Amino acid sequence: MHLVADDLAFSYPGRDVLRGVSVSVNDGTRLGVVGENGSGKSTFLHLLAGRIDPSGGEVRRDGVVGLVEQELHPAPGQTVGDLVAATLDGLRAATAELEAAAAAFDHDTGDLAELQRTLGRAEHLAAWDADRRVDVALTRLGAPRDPGRRLDELSVGERFRVRLACRIAERADILLLDEPTNHLDAAAIEFLTGELVAWRGGVVVVTHDRELLDDAATAILDLDPSWDGRPVLYGQPGYLAYRFAKNQALHRWRQRYRAERKRAAALAAVLDKSYEGLSDEWRPPKGSQTHRRATRARIHVKAADRLIQKLGAEAIEVPVPPPVLTFPDLPAMSPGWDPADPLVEVRSPRVEVRPAAMTSDDDGATRDLGAHGAAAQGDRDDDVGVRWKSMPSVLLDLPGTRIAIPPSGRLLVTGPNGTGKSTLLRALAGERPLGRGTRTMADGVRVGVVGQESLALTPDAARRTGFETAADEALALLAAGELDPEYVVPVASLGLLSEEDLDRPLGELSVGQRRRFELARALVHVPHLLLLDEPTNHLSIDLVDELTRALITTPAAVVVATHDRRMREELSDWPELELT
Incomplete structure (x- = not known):
């Protein structure tokens, strides 16, 4: 079983995305794919899977290829049970086909080696054990197991975990994963890592997770342009070896450029x-x-x-180097504030979603959205999602707990999925009203928020906002008085988006580029307090490193909720609140 990409290229009208990519994935290969947002990582996976055709070069496949994309767009009415049934039906059909080929084998003229491969594959698929494998994967990944749950009623993370569990149970020959750890907690990441290391076939994983690269990758493909403008395959395993080799190459590149x-x-x-x-x-x-x-x-x-x-x-042709984050000089306080007073404080917070009015969405289905249903549908909580037609759902309950963030304060929020990390950050931001407890904020505090999943991360939602481009939204915020002209950071100066990307429709930006826009939007009004929910999701590895260093040194107060193991390690000296 193998997958070979030979001099692969892909272009959109007027813009090259990939050029000169050549890799070979065989049994036991676990290829990590990294690169700046917009460098073509997701496009590369779609080319390998045959979802789109290359502009140049070719892809040769021998075996079954399974793809798990960052975003799952379910059909109307599709349920968890539908995905599980499709997985089981596909396994049983493949196993029946292989067993039929084995039964029809001619012992006089047949190829015995081929028969052994056929029987080996039937044993590997093990359709008789598929139900258990699916159930184990759903459980270990923290995915919903109720077959009647509609996929469009789940959070983005829940949908992703269901699809990932099914793909793991299918045991494809070549597994293609796009940012698989974005929606997983520590226990789920440990399970996924074990599955990838033990995978019988080949694996190609696009990821920003530095620990996953250290634990699982046998080689790393960097799609960022190198000295000659082509991607580079780093053959040594592990993130640290890759980081050292790339830093050395960049140093030589810059020296020669100067x-x-x-x-x-x-x-x-x-x-x-x-x-x-x-x-x-x-x-x-x-x-x-x-x-x-x-x-x-x-x-x-x-x-x-x-x-x-x-x-x-x-003269040497030097490609434009990847953008470097230029983190703004954020203030710790404003004149007249008492350093002893917290910027924001919550006491004994409890947050619930209560059933309320019935509403109808685009597919005509009537749903109970709850008291904050409209907001939840567009900006779902990673921990719980939207509870449809249900009794009040408790998202967060911390009796007797005081959480105060002083000027230049730090707080690291950790815990498994479902414990209320996202809800806590939204409560601190004032986006979730408290059913019990109090929240106080100092006058004039500017807060920058990056949610785990937000409206700008989906093309459809971006279109619904009425803002075609990132520049449009920034101007609209300024016109609406939500930005103080005396405290505005030019988006273009942050190094998060190029001027070309700022003028492109939000729906045409990659998931990672839209995530960069979310970070830029949080910084543009020079906040005193940053509330970041899974800030490394969808970002490139280089930007994750730069962002971590910036958060450690910024004068502003910072609250981070993250499952990223390397980031938690780098922020280990921060005060930690572990939710259980």
């Missing part, structure tokens, strides 16, 4: 001096013959031309 710029400036100065001899003021030495003027002019022209040719021959 030397090239210096040499080019020197040659340009010589070139300017040579052309000065061709000006109207130039005259041959007094007493020389007249025809020497034309001769000397030709000599100057030829010398200048030779310099131009040399400059062109020796």
Whole structure:
């Protein structure tokens, strides 16, 4: 079983996405794929899976390929049971086909080696054990197990976990995963890592999870342009080996680039001096013959031309380097504030979602949205999701608990899925009203919020906002008075989105680019307090490293809820609130 990409390329009209990608994935290969947002990681997986056709090169597949995308768009009325049934039916059909081929084998003329492979594959698929495997995967990944639950009534993370569990149970020959740890807690990530390490076939995983790369990857493909503009395959396993090799390559690249710029400036100065001899003021030495003027002019022209040719021959083409995060200088306080007073404080918080009015959505299904249903449907809580047609659902309950965030304060919120981390951050931000307890915030505190999943992360929701581009929304916030003109950071200065991306429709940006926009939107009004829910989700590895360093050093107060194991380790000296 293998999958081979040979000189793969893909382009959208007017924009190249991938060029010159060549990899081979065989049994036992666990290829990690990294790169900046918009570098074509998800597109690469779709090319490998055959979902789209390449602009150049080819993909050769031998075996069954299974793909788990970042975003699952269910059909109207599709349920958890439908996905599980499709998985089980596919396994049983494949097993029956393999067993039929084995039964029809001609012992006189048949290929015995092929028969052994056929029987081995039937044993590997093990359809008789598929129900148990699906149930175990759903349980260990924290996915809903009720077969009647509609997929469009689940949170983004719940839908993803259901699809991932089914794909694991299918035991495809080549497994393609797009940011699989985004919606998993520590226990689920441990289970997934074990499955990947033991995977019988090949695995290609797009991820920003540095621990997953350390634990599972046998090689890393970096889709960021290198010295020659092509992606680089780092053959040594582990993130640390990759990081060291890439840093060394970037150092050499920048050194040579600086030397090239210096040499080019020197040659340009010589070139300017040579052309000065061709000006109207130039005259041959007094007493020389007249025809020497034309001769000397030709000599100057030829010398200048030779310099131009040399400059062109020796110049190196250097691609635009990946954007670097330029974190703004955020304030800790405003004049007149008492450093001893918290920016925000909640006491004994309890948050519930209560059944309320019935509503009808686009597919005509009537649903009970609850008291905050409209907000929940667009911006679901990662911990619980929307509870349809149910009794009041408790999202968070911390009796006798005081959470106060002082100026320049730090708080790391951890815990399994379902314990209320997202709800707590929304309560601190004032986005979730408290059913019990109190919340107080100092006057004039500016808060920047990055939710785990938000409206800007889905193309349909981005269109519903009425803002076609990121620049449109920033201008609209300013016009609505939600941004103080005296405290605004230009989005383009952050290094999160290029000027071209700022002018592109939000729905055309990749998931990672839309996530960058969410981070930019949280920073644009120079907040005193940052509330970040799973901030590493969908971001590139380089940006995750840069963001972590910025959060450690910023004067602003920061609250982070994350399952990212490496980030938790790097923030281990912060005060921690573990929800259970």
